[in-house]
Amino acid sequence: MELFQQPNVDWLGKKWFFLGFSLIFSVAGILSLLFWHHLPLGVDFSGGTHIRVAFTAPVNEDHLRGAFDRAGIRNVTIQHISSKAGDVPNQEIIALPQSTATDANHDAGRAEVENALRANYHDSGFQVLQVDIVGPTAGKQLQKQALWATVYSLIGMLVYLWFRFELIYGVAAVVAVFHDTLITIGAFSLTNQEITLTVIAAILTLIGYSMNDTVVVFDRIRENLAMNRRESLSAVVNRSINQTLSRTVLSSGLTFLTVLSLYLFGGEVLHGFSFALVVGILIGTYSSIAVAAPMLVAWQDARAAKGKAAASLPAGRVRA
Secondary structure: OOOOOOOOOOOHHHHHHHHHHHHHHHHHHHHHHHHHHOOOHHHHOOEEEEEEEOOOOOHHHHHHHHHHHHOOOOOOOOEEEEOOOOOEEEOOOOOOEEEOOOOOHHHHHHHHHHHHHHHHHHOEEEEEEEEEOOOOHHHHHHHHHHHHHHHHHHHHHHHHHHHHHHHHHHHHHHHHHHHHHHHHHHHHHHOOOOEEEHHHHHHHHHHHHHHHHHHHHHHHHHHHHHHHOOHHHHHHHHHHHHOOOOHHHHHHHHHHHHHHHHHHOOOOOOHHHHHHHHHHHHHHHHHHHHHHHHHHHHHHHHHHHHOOOOOOOOOOOOOO
């Protein structure tokens, strides 16, 4: 299905506009990470207490959060577990960060939660089922594991693209994915939303999604270079992006609508996960066109400036 009939957009002609757009959002995110909200880590990474509570009747999460605010318990994360009828009780996971009266005594944090529940839900009937403590050591270990998972995925994709195409293709794709990850994490910092394990899972998903979009464009560039080596690289890149534009908009657009629905109607539990997907899909699609592909032209221009052979970018290795 062709959404656009023979588009002829000069994408490289708009490279300075794209560069300015990327710089604004990247710098804003970095400033927020360094000076404003910093990296808003959730209980999974910063340490704290998970308290699992069962209610005999459904409870409103906003009212529950308001009850904790009135009791002076701040920055509480509430996750709904079950709302089935019958013998299965309605359950909530209440996450208290390390800074919420639990630094010296985790039991004090549990007591504060129980007191707030008794004051506001004494008629509802509740029972504390389980208390799990995530210490600072475990939180730091999870941080390290999440960081290395992201680094290993980038290295693996660089090696694959180096093998599949040429090294410059892999470098361009990894730079674009790093750009996407930086802006997505910056968006969490700017909006002061917690980064949890589910958000890391979303970011790793986006790395693969963005890389897939980039590889589609690179494949078309390689095919066009092989067919006409006398054409300028700028013309080949523009034509390749235009030829894959319908596919990019359709696939990314449908995925975006899905994750947007998840963000709007998925509830508090999936809010961070779906927010990362919403931001990441938009930025990932943009970077495949406006960051990765123009880097190939910039690489050729740099070679030409050094007096090296730059008649054309390597078309890459042709493999089945």
